[in-house]
Amino acid sequence: xxxxxxxxxxxxxxxxxxxxxxxxxxxxxxxxxxxxxxxxxxxxxxxxxxxxxxxxxxxxxxxxxxxxxxxxxxxxxxxxxxxxxxxxxxxxxxxxxxxxxxxxxxxxxxxxxxxxxxxxxxxxxxxxxxxxxxxxxxxxxxxxxxxxxxxxxxxxxxxxxxxxxxxxxxxxxxxxxxxxxxxxxxxxxxxxxxxxxxxxxxxxxxxxxxxxxxxxxxxxxxxxxxxxxxxxxxxxxxxxxxxxxxxxxxxxxxxxxxxxxxxxxxxxxxxxxxxxxxxxxxxxxxxxxxxxxxxx
Amino acid sequence: xxxxxxxxxxxxxxxxxxxxxxxxxxxxxxxxxxxxxxxxxxxxxxxxxxxxxxxxxxxxxxxxxxxxxxxxxxxxxxxxxxxxxxxxxxxxxxxxxxxxxxxxxxxxxxxxxxxxxxxxxxxxxxxxxxxxxxxxxxxxxxxxxxxxxxxxxxxxxxxxxxxxxxxxxxxxxxxxxxxxxxxxxxxxxxxxxxxxxxxxxxxxxxxxxxxxxxxxxxxxxxxxxxxxxxxxxxxxxxxxxxxxxxxxxxxxxxxxxxxxxxxxxxxxxxxxxxxxxxxxxxxxxxxxxxxxxxxx
Numbered sequence: 001x002x003x004x005x006x007x008x009x010x011x012x013x014x015x016x017x018x019x020x021x022x023x024x025x026x027x028x029x030x031x032x033x034x035x036x037x038x039x040x041x042x043x044x045x046x047x048x049x050x051x052x053x054x055x056x057x058x059x060x061x062x063x064x065x066x067x068x069x070x071x072x073x074x075x076x077x078x079x080x081x082x083x084x085x086x087x088x089x090x091x092x093x094x095x096x097x098x099x100x101x102x103x104x105x106x107x108x109x110x111x112x113x114x115x116x117x118x119x120x121x122x123x124x125x126x127x128x129x130x131x132x133x134x135x136x137x138x139x140x141x142x143x144x145x146x147x148x149x150x151x152x153x154x155x156x157x158x159x160x161x162x163x164x165x166x167x168x169x170x171x172x173x174x175x176x177x178x179x180x181x182x183x184x185x186x187x188x189x190x191x192x193x194x195x196x197x198x199x200x201x202x203x204x205x206x207x208x209x210x211x212x213x214x215x216x217x218x219x220x221x222x223x224x225x226x227x228x229x230x231x232x233x234x235x236x237x238x239x240x241x242x243x244x245x246x247x248x249x250x251x252x253x254x255x256x257x258x259x260x261x262x263x264x265x266x267x268x269x270x271x272x273x274x275x276x277x278x279x280x281x282x283x284x285x286x287x288x289x290x291x292x293x294x295x296x
Numbered sequence: 297x298x299x300x301x302x303x304x305x306x307x308x309x310x311x312x313x314x315x316x317x318x319x320x321x322x323x324x325x326x327x328x329x330x331x332x333x334x335x336x337x338x339x340x341x342x343x344x345x346x347x348x349x350x351x352x353x354x355x356x357x358x359x360x361x362x363x364x365x366x367x368x369x370x371x372x373x374x375x376x377x378x379x380x381x382x383x384x385x386x387x388x389x390x391x392x393x394x395x396x397x398x399x400x401x402x403x404x405x406x407x408x409x410x411x412x413x414x415x416x417x418x419x420x421x422x423x424x425x426x427x428x429x430x431x432x433x434x435x436x437x438x439x440x441x442x443x444x445x446x447x448x449x450x451x452x453x454x455x456x457x458x459x460x461x462x463x464x465x466x467x468x469x470x471x472x473x474x475x476x477x478x479x480x481x482x483x484x485x486x487x488x489x490x491x492x493x494x495x496x497x498x499x500x501x502x503x504x505x506x507x508x509x510x511x512x513x514x515x516x517x518x519x520x521x522x523x524x525x526x527x528x529x530x531x532x533x534x535x536x537x538x539x540x541x542x543x544x545x546x547x548x549x550x551x552x553x554x555x556x557x558x559x560x561x562x563x564x565x566x567x568x569x570x571x572x573x574x575x576x577x578x579x580x581x582x583x584x585x586x587x588x589x590x591x592x
Contacts, residue, residue, distance in 0.1 A: 153550060155451070155474045161551050168553040176550055176558045178451045180475040180506030184540075184564045210476030216512040244480075254449065254472055255457050257464040263473045268480045 001034045006054060013061045020133060021197060025067035026105055028058045029075060029098040036094035044090050051079060051094060064243055066198035067232045071101050108230035109134060111281035116228040117141035119284045124190040125150065130208035131159035132195025134228050136166060143170040150175045150185050154208060156252050156264065179210050186217035196229035201237050203272035203288025209265055215274040224276035231280045297330045302350060309357045316429060317493060318528065321363035322401055324354045325371060325394040332390035340386050347375060347390060360539050362494035363528045367397050404526035405430060407577035412524040413437035415580045420486040421446065426504035427455035428491020430524050432462060439466040446471045446481050450504060452548050452560065475506050482513035492525035497533050499568035499584025505561055511570040520572035527576045
């Protein structure tokens with residue numbers, strides 16, 4: 001992977017608005033593995049220098065994405081501990097470490113899905129907001145267990161339609177609602193289930209805008225809120241300050257009027273006090289568990 | 297106004313999804329006034345019989361609309377007390393009573409707007425949801441008083457665009473957001489202001505779906521919620537049970553999928569405990585005030 005190919009991949013990473021943070025983190029690790037195998041270098045220190053710089057640039061490309069920060073920091077830390085290898089062996093070891101990170105990430109997500117499905121059990125009505133690949137995996141595990149879903153459309157990109165289409169294929173009976181109906185329908189559910197963009201150190205949830213409204217409505221109706229996410233999504237104390245990204249106003253299709261500013265923030269923050277269960281790859285927790293990075 | 301014209305007007309009333317309840321109530325009174333003037337009758341009892349029946353049919357056409365119930369009940373009660381008049385004088389008196397009802401309704405709304413504007417005062421950021429003609433009148437009174445607005449689009453009909461357009465013409469600086477961003481933006485406001493479809497006897501608010509989410513977000517952010525509506529919008533204990541109307545799913549433009557039911561409820565209920573001030577034609581109240589119908 002030469003410099004031009006890397007720069008192009010870096011640029012794609014910066015502008016990707018479709019893939020979730022965990023998937024992008026795995027793409028970064030894959031880029032690093034391929035870099036380790038192919039980047040020109042005459043000795044170990046030169047190779048490590050190039051890889052460290054590429055790792056730092058990937059990390060800086062999406063500073064608000066916790067999985068990128070966590071998985072790349074773990075890889076970098078392991079890389080710095082590799083010693084006494086020939087250059088070809090170092091290339092292999094660095095690549096293997098990256099792919100091991102990919103595997104750990106994928107494994108963690110599967111465990112989160114399993115833990116959430118076990119915790120929820122049969123015969124439940126589950127309300128959710130936005131499209132989370134983890135939540136989707138939980139529904140897949142519950143599809144033959146008399147599960148009912150309440151799904152919001154999730155303006156502006158309406159990714160709720162994708163979720164509803166998949167639930168329909170799995171035969172899960174579903175109600176599809178506008179975001180504004182969240183308050184009416186939360187009370188019909190046995191529980192609210194959300195994925196995470198990231199988790200703050202105190203357990204607060206950063207997720208698709210509207211998640212906080214679902215949390216408020218669920219609490220007001222005494223419906224518990226479960227958040228399921230692998231611990232790579234924890235934002236550590238030292239990470240870049242949380243910045244709620246604002247996207248192009250144009251994608252909302254709203255009128256352009258003098259003195260009227262169209263706002264399009266993609267994420268909101270749900271305080272930890274509104275969350276009843278945090279489900280990660282280690283199990284189901286009443287308080288937020290330590291992240292994979294800081295866990296002893 | 298002959299039977300055919302009345303039936304046609306009645307049908308329009310049943311299917312009107314655009315006009316608010318107060319405006320429709322005034323239309324009903326106008327229909328009754330014109331009926332009083334022109335309906336064929338040879339004696340007083342015959343005229344009163346026809347008018348009472350027409351009044352009952354109008355009342356039954358929109359059982360969930362409190363202003364229709366209240367204003368028409370008041371007219372009917374006054375009509376039954378008219379006595380000792382010639383037939384032409386009775387026609388005139390019945391019509392005048394109806395127009396007096398229209399005038400009282402319009403006067404009450406103006407007083408609500410004045411009271412709300414006085415209560416809010418200058419230099420405030422006001423967040424609102426949906427389009428209420430009363431809230432619009434409040435903004436008009438505040439347009440030269442350094443007022444800022446936060447306005448939701450209000451899916452499905454997006455009447456928030458109409459509000460934003462009017463605020464833009466008045467030079468009120470406005471932020472226009474999706475409904476899902478209510479939670480993020482409530483905290484930026486000095487107060488939340490809502491009109492009412494109707495008020496329940498305990499002061500709970502029936503209004504455009506999403507109002508309850510705004511109320512929850514405002515309370516969580518310690519932002520007070522003011523509800524402004526003339527007291528003709530109170531639902532009395534004896535009125536038909538509240539029925540939250542569900543509209544055509546088709547108007548949402550959502551995909552049609554097997555096993556997926558698209559829901560389109562237009563209203564939600566905000567509990568009185570989430571409301572800080574009720575503003576009506578008599579003033580600003582900490583608890584819901586008695587309605588015009590029951591006020592001593």
